[in-house]
Amino acid sequence: xxxxxxxxxxxxxxxxxxxxxxxxxxxxxxxxxxxxxxxxxxxxxxxxxxxxxxxxxxxxxxxxxxxxxx
Numbered sequence: 001x002x003x004x005x006x007x008x009x010x011x012x013x014x015x016x017x018x019x020x021x022x023x024x025x026x027x028x029x030x031x032x033x034x035x036x037x038x039x040x041x042x043x044x045x046x047x048x049x050x051x052x053x054x055x056x057x058x059x060x061x062x063x064x065x066x067x068x069x070x
Contacts, residue, residue: 015065023058027051 003009030051044050 012065012068015061019058019061023054023061027054027058 046053
């Protein structure tokens, strides 16, 4: 093998796109929808605190990946 840790490194890079796709994009969609329609209507438990926690979890995952690459 030329680079034995290549697969693990590739998974680390894939984590960036997964965080955007699975965490940041849904949070952005919820925030955008709430701005358009207001606060009336169906809301999931957790509310604003849940969105903040999800965003912080995404930032934490990205920071761990960046620190692991150094």
